[in-house]
Amino acid sequence: MAASLAITGLEAGYGAVRILHGVSLRVGAGETVALLGTNGNGKSTLMKAVMGMVRPGAGSIVAEIDGRSHQLIGMPTEAIVDLGIAIVPEGRRLFPRLSVTENLLMGAYRKAARTRLQQNLEFCFEVFPRLAERRTQLAGLMSGGEQQMLALARALMSAPRLLLIDEPSVGLAPLMVTRTIDKIRELKESYHLTVLMAEQNFTEAIRIADRGYVIVHGAIGFEAQSRADLDNNALIRSLYLGE
């Protein structure tokens, strides 16, 4: 009853520009895995490749959900969402001129997700009481922190098993970053989610990550088997602390 993800030898890019050079990584069932790296190293490209929004040139992306394996490469995004994989895109990407409720409904657009629509909506409002207060407000008029909560809630509307989160800390005040990360941990536990989170904010990310990968110039630079492993790594120190 859990979901896992295995990426092997992934090559992807935009047009003639190769971004990912043979990336392999694994997210085990029920794990929270951090994908660390500074800007422009391919974190978002990897996320988009998993969601079918970037067509990989080579490699494989296999998701195992409830005991069934699915090769994601070549599948359209909506079919990937149907499998139970959702993404919280970088920069939140809400629908600014739609209301909070309408934004949430967009997360459950597909028929498969609409069967339990009312239930999921109530659950989202329970988990994010702030959104319940603002259900008729336009998403574009909310604060950055609230928008990030809405983006998380929207992804949960499809009742995903595997959640990809792309840079949840972007554009948020430090306090809101901490709150967002806490919320992700809470959601992960209550939903039994498997999480792959791309993040630049190393210290925040490793608070909740079980394991992690450091991606450098489109290739895995370091694979950490534990949180402690991440904490004491020379590559990370050189990337983030300039040592």
Place this chain on the structure above:
Amino acid sequence: MENLRFGLGAVVVAACVFIAAKLIGNQYVFFAGYVVLQYIVLATAWNILGGFTGYVNFGTAAFFAIGAYATVVLHKTTSLPMPVMILIGGVLAGIVGLGTGYLTLRLRGTFFSIATLAMAVVMQTLVTNWDFVGGSRGAYVIRPAKSPLLGGNYIEYLFLLMLALSVIAVVAARAIQHSTLGLGFASIRDDEGAAEAAGVPTLRLKLLATVLSGGFMGMAGAPLPYYVTYLDPASGFSLSYAVNTIAMPLIGGTASWLGPVIGAVLLGTLQQVATVTISSALSLLIVGVLLVLFVIAAPRGIVGWFQR
């Protein structure tokens, strides 16, 4: 249920309009009213793709003329009743809409608009060189004298058909706006990438929008040969159709079904009045001036004034 009630209301309003036009007893009312109604259909159709989904189409004239030229062909080869011709014109324009969608929906923003404009030019060139429909000389269509329905002149019949078509288009647009489909369209307009990431089948929705939009435009064009009795490519593909059809929703407000209706009634009537009182060349000038005024004073259109 809600849609049914609105539909019945629209039919009642349409019936009142028809009775009022009859009571005035002047044939010109039907001539002028037909054009206004035709623009209600065109503006509503344009708004499904342009307003709801956010893809600005400059190729209205192409879809419109496909409907019109389908009728020219059918008139020369068959003796089908007008409503069937309208349906065929709509289906053909819908198919062209689907093709256009496949070819151009990778393009966004201005690039999509330019592609639709180019498509209109290509279509016009094809028709101009197609001898069967008269080529650049144009085609003559003899209009029957009598209306086959409710008596009166044939123009009254065309007016009635266009009235029915505008009811159908408006009811459909409103139903779409309040449905999951409309929400999907709005998400594409707001942020297409995010919609895709959220699992909205964006390509399918966009194709549906181009088909619906193109189909209604084709239906609006189908009775045209009978209305004008002489159709040549330059008038069938006139740029004024594209310009008017964009201006009307913008003036009325693009976010709701009501905007194009208000815009079409306002602008269409104004143009008809100006044609009679001042000069027909003035009508496009009116569009330009009003468009500039509205972009400055009411960027969300007349409907926008009354919202939030």
